[in-house]
Each structure stands twice: as structure tokens, then as C-alpha cells.
Amino acid sequence: MxxxxxxxxxxxxxxxxxxxxxxxxxxxxxxxxxxxxxxxxEFQDKQLEDRELMGIVTVLFDFESTDVEHKMMHLRHDYEQLVISHVHNHVGDHYCMELFILEGSLEDISTFVGKIRATQDTLSIDYSVMPVDRIDGVV
Structure with a gap:
């Protein structure tokens, strides 16, 4: 090894x-x-391949000691075709939460999540992915 x-x-x-x-x-x-x-x-689920997906990504960071907010803004603009909605909230005294709502392919969503995970100084990253056709009751 x-x-x-x-x-x-x-x-x-x-x-x-x-x-x-x-x-x-x-x-x-x-x-x-x-x-x-x-x-x-985690992104190799065969049931998710070749389907239109919706993803929700939540990022928490300390805005007083990092430039994560600036990096999130750049990611949002770089992936404007994928990010269909975005929310920025202040949490507590010096934390920020970014919420990204995505719609796209498994490959695009996994690339976006990977870029967020590679962003230094994030405190927490959480996400979920589901096929859009499940929203309509079709599995």
C-alpha cells in the first residue's frame, strides 16, 4: 500500500x-x-445518470476571517446556467450561509459541489440531489 x-x-x-x-x-x-x-x-448512483436533477447546496462560513463569500459569488456567476436560485443569510454574529438551488445533470452538479468543497475556510457544506421527475410523481 x-x-x-x-x-x-x-x-x-x-x-x-x-x-x-x-x-x-x-x-x-x-x-x-x-x-x-x-x-x-457518492455521485456514481446509476439511477441518477442521464436524468435532469435538482440539487440543494448549503454552505456555512465565517465572514469575518475569510473571503469565502467572494469565492461563492464567483462560483455563482461561473455556473449561472446551473444555479437557478441563490440565498445569502447572516447566521449568528459573524457567520454566513449560502444556499444554492441547482438544476442540471449529475456531472454538472457534482462538479459544482466539488468546487465548493475545494473552497478553503468553509465550515460546513451540505447538499442533496433528487431527480426532477420525482417532483411530478413519476419515478
Whole structure:
């Protein structure tokens, strides 16, 4: 097995180690391998391929210490064909929440989510995807 070096903040590493201990993993490598497999397969659902999809992506970040808001604005403009609606809300004293409503292919939505995940300093990213034809009652 190949050994890979990964950089991450101390806080994330501590959370990773705690998670491994609490859930019975043999170590952080096992957690990272499982997380990597899950991330790489989450958009490979055959039932979603070749269908028009709706996606909802929620991003939380601290607006006082980062330029995430600026990066979200650029993503919104870069993917204006995919983003059919967008909401920006202030949460608490210094947090912002971006909500993106998307309509497009699995490939386009997964690319968009990947770009958001690659944005440094986001605190939380959550999303869901569903076929648009389910809204009409057709499965």
C-alpha cells in the first residue's frame, strides 16, 4: 500500500483521531480511506445518470476571517446556467450561509459541489440531489 502525506489543520486532525477512537477504527488511515471511497462514489448512483436533477447546496462560513463569500459569488456567476436560485443569510454574529438551488445533470452538479468543497475556510457544506421527475410523481 502506498503511503500518502496529507496536510490538515491540527483541529481537524484531532477530530479525525477522536472519530477513529470512538468508532473503533484501527487508525486515521482507515478513516481517510473510507472517507475517500465514499466521496469518490457518492455521485456514481446509476439511477441518477442521464436524468435532469435538482440539487440543494448549503454552505456555512465565517465572514469575518475569510473571503469565502467572494469565492461563492464567483462560483455563482461561473455556473449561472446551473444555479437557478441563490440565498445569502447572516447566521449568528459573524457567520454566513449560502444556499444554492441547482438544476442540471449529475456531472454538472457534482462538479459544482466539488468546487465548493475545494473552497478553503468553509465550515460546513451540505447538499442533496433528487431527480426532477420525482417532483411530478413519476419515478
Amino acid at each position: 502506498t503511503v500518502v502525506s496529507v496536510s490538515m489543520p491540527d483541529e481537524l486532525l484531532e477530530r479525525l483521531d477522536s472519530f477513529a477512537d470512538e468508532h473503533g477504527y484501527t487508525g486515521r488511515s482507515e478513516v481517510v480511506r473510507e472517507a475517500s471511497r465514499n466521496l469518490l462514489t
